Amino acid sequence: PVLPEGWSGEKDFKPVGQLSQATDRNIEPVGPHFLAHARRQRHKRTFSEDDRI
Amino acid sequence: MSAENSPAERVAIGISFGNSYSSIAFTTGDGKAEVIANEDGDRQIPSILSYVEGEELHGGQAKSQLVRNAQNTVAYYRDFLGQEFKSIDPSPCHQSAHPVQHESTIAFKIRDTTEEKENAVTVSIITTRHLRRLRNSASDYLGKSVNAAVITVPTNFADAQKDALNKAAKEAGIEVLQFINEPVAAVLAYDAQPEAKLADKIVVVADLGGTRSDVAVVASRGGIYTILATIHDYEVSGFQLDQVLIDYFAKEFIKKHKSGGDPRENDRSLAKLKLECEAVKKALSIGSTANFSVESLANGIDFTSPINRTRFELLGNKIFAAFARLVAHAVEKANLDPLDISEIILAGGNSHTPKTAAAIKSVFPTTTTVLAPSTSPAAINPSELSVRGAAIQASLIQEFDVEDIEQSTHPMVTVTPHLSRAVGVLCISPDAATGKFHAIVDAETPLPVRRTAIIATPREGGDVLVKIAEAARHIKVTKPQPKSKPAKDDDDSEDDSDDESEEEEDEELREQTWQVGAVLSEAALRGLKKGAKVEVQINIAADLSVNAIYREVGGKGGVRGILQGGGAKAQNGSA
Secondary structure, eight states, X not given: OBOOTTOOOBTTEEEXXXXXXXXXXXXXXXXXXXXXXXXXXXXXXXXXXXXXX | OOSSOOGGGOOEEEEEEOSSEEEEEEEXXXXXXXXXXXXXXXXXXXXXXXXXXXXXXXXXXXXXXXXXXXXXXXXXXXXXXXXXXXXXXXXXXXXXXXXXXXXXXXXXEEOOSSSSSOEEEEHHHHHHXXXXXXXXXXXXXXXXXXXXXXXXXXXXXXXXXXXXHHHHHXXXXXXXXXXXXXXXXXXXXXXXXXXXXXXXXXXXXXXXXXXXXXXXEEEEETTEEEEEEEEEESXXXXXXXXXXXXXXXXXXXXXXXXXXXXXXXXXXXXXXHHHHHHHHHHHHHHSSEEEEEEEEEETTEEXXXXXXXXXXXXXXXXXXXXXXXXXXXXXXXXXXXXGGOOEEEEESGGGXXXXXXXXXXXXXXXXXXXXXXXXXXXOOOGGGHHHHXXXXXXXXXXXXXXXXXXXXXXXXXXXXXXXXXXXXXXXXXXXXXXXEEEEEEOTTOBSSEEEEEEEEOOTTOEEEEEEEEEEEEEEEEXXXXXXXXXXXXXXXXXXSSOXXXXXXXXXXXXXXXXXXXXXXEEEEEEEEOTTOEEEEEXXXXXXXXXXXXXXXXXXXXXXXXXXXXXXXXXXXXEO
């Protein structure tokens, strides 16, 4: 949408709300993408850190 | 052979171990899973063992012994592993060796040696012997001694059953690297195809086996799978389809041969009927006609009778409808609507039957793809799905240390939070009521997650406001305009989208819409070019904090904003 007149935010960003509660579920320990996820979790890496390696 | 092999000298295969059939597969050098045939040339190897004068018969050879040597033939024992006698249902074993209580476990009284005496052979020993035969077949084929495997199990397999299977496998010289769930293995078998595209989708896996049917609803998000709901049914199964044919041919036989008696009342005749009916059922999945033919069916009378597919489909109507109900019920159990389902993967032997696929397809909208041989050219053989998945998983983890696998599989799996609602951008209008929601991250996506989407901006360019909001999927039901009976003759209502309303007057029109919830953040992008597109990248961490980056495609700079998980405090900065 077009920016309304007089809209302002600190550095052009304005937080409004937050996510609703997530549900805890089991993911299946199967497949290459899970293994990548497990690797990130165990080394406490983020996506971008993982990409760099 | 040592019980635990170092990863370097591991030769791992995938094993699918079923009550009726088992199969083995390996992964080739270029990552394709291939199913191994045993010495008899079978890829679907019956999970049956039979003993004749001390000689052990396995697979198809053992299955034919169900007629002449039923009491020394063991079949349908997978679900007895690690169970107590009182909790099992022995009915599939009526025509073979009966399970009996033996100390704390279950055994079969069979003559498995040359001696004239019956031994109590426990179900775990039977399993070990079966797995050893499978392992030998695989070793012969590969020319290398197989010593490790990934084995598929149903989703309701308890830990005690897994432990028992693990022990039995160890006895057979197989180190179990991991147990994986059958439906997930089936999804993996499809996703591992080179032409497969990763998408966020909800998949239903219907595994229609001989003694049981299992349906699972799986959310596939960026190649990570979460099971949302499962259903297990021991009544609606392939055996019922066999039974339909057994009853049909038995009645035909009685009609033709008044003196023959009912072949269902004689154990040996019934066993012959059963074997032949399963073969007829399989033939009817491929061809449109099949021939039932058994030598000396009852009282020494040979019996031959043809059947066509249409007749079989009529006879089995109730069971096909029950399969469809089962799948629909699983979707309901996951709190979803048939419209939410993008794919249905049919697995298990009975998925070959074209009518099964057609019946299931009929309860889902046309947008849902049914992956079965008769409905999709891209379908993989339903009988091979779980073993292929197991083989792929085996090749992925065979280089890992045992501790690595254990650590990766347990603690972190359970702690993954999943988004309860979809997150996306609000297009066209800033108002939630009139805006169009464009989902970027779907509900039920495990966290952390990173997704990027490219959205269009107003044609004229200029300054743009990007709103990120939450939304819940909603099924909008529009009842067609109430029309009077003769409205059918009305031309314009005839061309309506719901043509099916000819039979049912009040056919509802259902569609998926988004109910936009809370707006999470707003960001301004200034001075966009005409027709510019904006790339929005959303990172959601496990603590529910949202990190968003907005950037004009091809442009420099952009806006970055972080939304904290705990409070609505923001940290801003330019990207």
